[in-house]
Amino acid sequence: MVSRTTDDYERMAMAGCVAICEPAFWAGFDRASAQGFYDYFRQITEYEPKRAAKFGIEHYCWLCINPKEAEDLKLAEEVIGLIPEFLQKPGVLGIGEIGLNKNSRNELAIFERHLQVAQDHGQLVLVHTPHLEDKLKGTRLIVDALKGFSGIDPGRVIIDHVEEHTIDAVLDAGFWAGITLYPESKCTPHRAIDMLEQRQAERIWMNSACDWGVSDPLAVPKTMRAMRQRGWDAAAVERVVWENPKAFMGQNPRFTVA
Amino acid sequence: MDARSKLIDLAAFLDRVQRAGQEGDFRVKALKEAIGCLDGADPGRAREVLLRFSDLTTEPIERATIQGAVGAVAI
Numbered sequence: 433m434v435s436r437t438t439d440d441y442e443r444m445a446m447a448g449c450v451a452i453c454e455p456a457f458w459a460g461f462d463r464a465s466a467q468g469f470y471d472y473f474r475q476i477t478e479y480e481p482k483r484a485a486k487f488g489i490e491h492y493c494w495l496c497i498n499p500k501e502a503e504d505l506k507l508a509e510e511v512i513g514l515i516p517e518f519l520q521k522p523g524v525l526g527i528g529e530i531g532l533n534k535n536s537r538n539e540l541a542i543f544e545r546h547l548q549v550a551q552d553h554g555q556l557v558l559v560h561t562p563h564l565e566d567k568l569k570g571t572r573l574i575v576d577a578l579k580g581f582s583g584i585d586p587g588r589v590i591i592d593h594v595e596e597h598t599i600d601a602v603l604d605a606g607f608w609a610g611i612t613l614y615p616e617s618k619c620t621p622h623r624a625i626d627m628l629e630q631r632q633a634e635r636i637w638m639n640s641a642c643d644w645g646v647s648d649p650l651a652v653p654k655t656m657r658a659m660r661q662r663g664w665d666a667a668a669v670e671r672v673v674w675e676n677p678k679a680f681m682g683q684n685p686r687f688t689v690a
Numbered sequence: 691m692d693a694r695s696k697l698i699d700l701a702a703f704l705d706r707v708q709r710a711g712q713e714g715d716f717r718v719k720a721l722k723e724a725i726g727c728l729d730g731a732d733p734g735r736a737r738e739v740l741l742r743f744s745d746l747t748t749e750p751i752e753r754a755t756i757q758g759a760v761g762a763v764a765i
Contacts, residue, residue: 500757534754535745564759568744597740623736 433480433491434472435460436642440649445487447653451689453492453681454480455529455558458500460644466510469497473514477521490689492681494528494558495519502533502542512545519553525684526550528558529592532570535562544577551583556684558610559591561598564617571598575605588683590637595619599627603635608680613651614641621655625662628672637677700725720762 433440433454444452454476463469476493484491495518497511518524530546532539550557559578562570571591578589591602592610595618602609609631611624619627624638640651648654652673659669681687707718724742727735743762 503754533757534759535750536754537750537752539754540750562759564761565743565745565763566759568741569747572748573750595740596734596737597744626736 433484433642434475435644436649438483438486440642441484441487441489444649445489447650449489449653451490451492452484453494453525453558454642455494455560456496456498457529457643458498462501462504463507466507466514469511470514473518477518477524481523490523492523492525492687494526495524496527496530496546497542498529499531499533499539499543499560502539503536505538505542508542509545512542512549515549516553519555522686525681525687526556526558528556529560530557531560531574531592532562533560533566535566535570535573540573540577543574544580547578547581547584551581556681557584557589559589561591561593563593567593567595568597571601575601575607578607579605587635590680592639593618594627596623596627599631599636603631608635608637611636611638612641613638613648613655614645615648615651616646621651621658624655625659625664628659633668633672633676635676635680636672637680638672716765717760717762719765 433452456472456476459468459472463472473495477495480493481491495515497508502508515527527546527550530543532543547557549555559574561567561574571594574591578584578586586606587608590608590610593612594602594609599609611627612618613621613624618641628636638652638655640649641647642649656669656673659672678687678689704718704722707713707715712718720743724739727738727742730738745763
């Protein structure tokens, strides 16, 4: 939410949102030093929870260096070295959003370095899959890499931004799947609901993209409305937007939303 | 009505591209190939369309030279 205005927090609160989780992500430009990440980690672990709390929203976050900045291996290693210091902060849920962007060897190496940190510290993992033409290949590389970490339970990993051509590979391998709702280029509410119906909403959550591009913090409540219009009963809607996220994030005892 | 509107918008886009002499763009070619999937018989059209736009190689690239995606694979 560092890219969003305080008005977005207010609108989310009015729409019934009680908690959010914010992945560490790209700043819109490549940061010049590890110190920039240190300050950023302080922002999402110390300041953003206070900003969200003013609207009754509990704020959680994930820590990493985004794959877009993984080509600078020295910088990436320095940033990964900062992460353990922040893992015990109250709102930190785990490592993320790690993953791949252009499916390069350096990205894959830094993804695996993050996975090692997650394994060593027993952390939940949130994985970003690449966009558009790179998603299918990236998802396959990510799933293969994860299988190399025997200490990471697939049930403690969510692979995000799945679409129709990647969701089966993610769920069939035992991972959780995230569907990201986005006004442009990614998944629409009706496509998300189609996927939920195809997979009986198993181990799936939906999220609203809230980044530097055109995005809608209210995409989840709008999709809830579409679910009801398509005949979903209240319990089925609640399972996807409430019970499923609670089940996944609740594996970390710091997630205390009741 | 929503699907009808989107189809007409797509048709108008292709007309616009043709008028601009850009039919040879690899993204337009991928788009036209993907449109062919809509006539399939199985209820997996969205997946098939996405596959038409996807990089089907399996090995990581040596180094990322750009950070964004363009929507289709350059041929």
